Amino acid sequence: MEAYFDNSATTAPCCEAVKAVSDAMTNCWGNPSSLHRSGNAAKELLDSSRESIAKCLSVSPEEIFFTSGGTESNNLAVMGAAYQMRRMGRRIVSTAVEHSSIDETLDKLAEEGFEVIKLKVDNYGRINERELYSAVNSNTILITMMLVNNEVGTIMPVQAAKRAAMAARSPALIHCDAVQAFGKMPVKPVSLGVDLMTVSSHKIHGPKGVGALYIRKGVKIKPRTFGGEQEKKIRPGTEAMPAIAGFAAAARALPDPQRELEHIRMLRDYMVEKLTELDEIVINSPPDGLPYVTNISVLGIKSEPMLNFLSERGICVSSGSACSKGKKSHVLMQMGLDRRRLDSPLRISFSRYTTIQEVDALIQGIAEGKKVIRAVK
């Protein structure tokens, strides 16, 4: 049985997205900047795509900027905001468990003289809101925080960022990396109080190579690329129309996230119950995390053999973030897990296509793997 549990890495494209990509390449391949019929048709497709993404986030289309994906959006938001605001202060507040596209960008800014504070997390990957309040001062120009952690599913208190900035009388822009949350829970930049938000296409069953950055109306950031009028000069370059059309189609095909969550939560609870019946399995994800992502450790069995064993049976799970394969998870290390848990994590991530039969196959696979694979001390 084929069972795919690595939806935090990437998702299977939905048929709506596949069709939209193909249609855009076959019938609507013009350059949206061209002033003839072919260009006009492409421009229309671009506009309607932008509207679709905007609608999902309950924002206006002018606030959506297409990029090449989550990593570029995160880089653009953090660097663009830091450079824009550099005269107003030099502190940037973030967390110790961000995705590497944030984390490494922050390290780069720290080298350039920005004062970067990465808030520590507890053993469920949660930050302490009080620490957030005391880290943000009037000198703070940017707060960036993920909405859902990509490895353990912890939901971060993003709405507290704006409040902390207001309390400290800081001009800080608020950025939220919502890549793992978008499409899986209600995500509204306005109610979260964020100025910038990253979303990605291939995590919501769209094509790879496209994402978007929400930039609240009135907020200015510096571009990272130069050479054209596209995306209001924030992200010039001919628009990747097929990918953008596919992204929009995938966004339109998203079911109501609140209702979908019920189903996923039921699946997750069922899986956790079955898993805890097996010995030597600990759940690293918080019980109140986003139920799409469950991180477990199979104590004594390293991730790689278990992953290979399951893969042999057509079951795909991962040992952590796909963007840092082979290394020990920095998120789990930050959570202060002991060595046995750090050696043996498995990340199981669901999508709306996940079935209970697949979950059963996974549990059976892990149980068999535990019997067959020799444990290490």
Add this chain to the structure above:
Amino acid sequence: MKEVILIKNGELALKGLNRRTFEDMLVKNMRRRLESAGKFNFTIAQSTIVAEPVDEFADFDEAVSRIEKVFGIAGFSRAAAVEKDMETILRSAEEYLAPQLLGIRTFKVEAKRSDKKFPLTSPEICRETGGYLLRKFPHLTVDVHNPDLVVTVEVRDNYAYIHGTQIKGAGGMPTGSAGRAAILISGGIDSPVAAYMMAKRGLELIAIHFASPPYTSERAEQKVHSLLKQVSKYSGRITLYVVPFTETQESIKDNCPEDIFTVVMRRMMMRVSQIIAQREHAGALITGESVGQVASQTMPAIACTDAVCEMPVFRPLIGMDKDEVVAISRKIDTFDISILPYEDCCTVFTPKHPKTKPTIDYVEKCEEALEVERLVNEAVDGTRFIHINAY
């Protein structure tokens, strides 16, 4: 004007009466290596081999990059083959060498005249060519001691050849001239380098890899394919034997003390490898070991490993530092593949505190708990093979 490759063989000139055999072997290797880059003709004359494309479909640049990696070649040149007429030689030199001459300041001309019927003597050819090039490229000056470029004109039986400074060849001896040996390859940095070094001494390679699914993944085996593919650019085609090793490793883990795990494992690998090597007519094993690098590579540990070997075990890296090995692996472009982070057979069940000074008595006693013969035979029987060739 036609472009050819002039190949100078190195050590082969020293081989006396066997020289012809070595040269034939070298030509055979080159012919095989260039097969998929187009049709080439090879002719041997006065210790120079000329590789000449037969038609315009040959990929000449690709051929040159392949020749660069063939063992048994001291140096080679890309040359223009032209009619033996001084006027033609001059004009061809100007046209053919222009890209190189425009990037330098000083040059000198050397001439070799093996066709003594050619009206000009070597010094005359030098003078004429030098003067002509100076007129055509006014930025150049002649420097006979330390020139940026040596322009060579060789007047031979059929053509005159014009070329710039000779390119260094891969050196060593023609692959196969020293027989065949089996490299034990895990996927780390060392074994591809060891394979390269022994191939350089004329050994034809087969490779043996131990796979332990699910502890090792398909990616780990793919990595070995990529490494060998890279090595095969130098050594020619390699047949890889993949040995199923899970049961052996689990059995050692279940039955032997932890501190001796690696030494017993290596002895098992040697036993299996030896059988495969004998079956495939290989006369030696090759490993990437270096004294003291890890616990299983101390002198006592190597002695324990060697105790089960009846054929010679070549360890070309034995006295090298890691950075020296890394330098070679970078040179042959295996380093970036080697550092991919997949678990391999050597890192599965690595003991926390391995014995660094095992004795043969102790190891043999530990092995009593193993069904050595059955495990070895089953591993050999389950072995599958694939051919790996970069071209």
